[in-house]
Amino acid sequence: METEHTLRRLKTIEGHLRGVIRMVEEDAYCIDVIRQIQAVDAALNKVSAQILENHLNSCVITAIQGNDKKERQRVLKEITEVFEMSAKV
Amino acid sequence: METEHTLRRLKTIEGHLRGVIRMVEEDAYCIDVIRQIQAVDAALNKVSAQILENHLNSCVITAIQGNDKKERQRVLKEITEVFEMSAKV
């Protein structure tokens, strides 16, 4: 179900990006193109957050409630990594 | 020329994004999907910077060397705006 929702949003963003490509092909004003790219960026960030939420509520809960300490550490480390990266992109 | 370069990069990103959609369809690991989305984000930021560079070296130079003070202010204001926004997305 969440996958369906994620897919729908990603496909909308793909359409948005194709719109940006068309703008460039039609020689649209640079600043307008940059603004649309920033809108695509913002939409991608929202999808990422949604995917992370699903991940926390499934894999992460399973890992933390499980007995494998190494797996638990791996799963938590990954979250820190994508968090740190999200500030950079 | 620069437009060709921009278009090529945007189409590459579109292909990358379609790859992300495929990953979600095939139920890839959430964190891997997030990382690929972050890579798309980073690539979009680079294209934006390239478009801004072209814009600075064409429209902005023309506006600043021209006599229309209002137009000059408008053009400079836009740059501040996309700069401020770029920190947010």
Next chain:
Amino acid sequence: METEHTLRRLKTIEGHLRGVIRMVEEDAYCIDVIRQIQAVDAALNKVSAQILENHLNSCVITAIQGNDKKERQRVLKEITEVFEMSAKV
């Protein structure tokens, strides 16, 4: 222990920020000031990631292993929120 480490880093950043203030007082070149502010930003992001890591390895583990479902949801929701925000600042 982690708190000591976090504090040390935050105090270093405070010193860095005071350096930026001095630069502005001494009329440093604008772009150099902006670059230093961006360096402060990057350092703050790293501290945030470190704090999140500590949080995941303490409170979040406790909440997820505990019996309070609402608390668990609250704790996971917060992570999604700071993740989403981190892409915006």
Next chain:
Amino acid sequence: METEHTLRRLKTIEGHLRGVIRMVEEDAYCIDVIRQIQAVDAALNKVSAQILENHLNSCVITAIQGNDKKERQRVLKEITEVFEMSAKV
């Protein structure tokens, strides 16, 4: 004048950052600390944008209206660089 305004804002942010340090010293809740760090980040981005605006309306106009082509290119290159960096921090 603009320098005064910038200084005032930076000093306010310094106070905000000292507040964050105090929070960590007093063992505040991790997520609250992260949120305050993100607020400091957002405030720094705003100051950067303001400094860039001043820079565009002074040095950049002077450089572009001047006769030194190399200087013009240097000044425009810098703007692209801080723009690209702003998306990363």
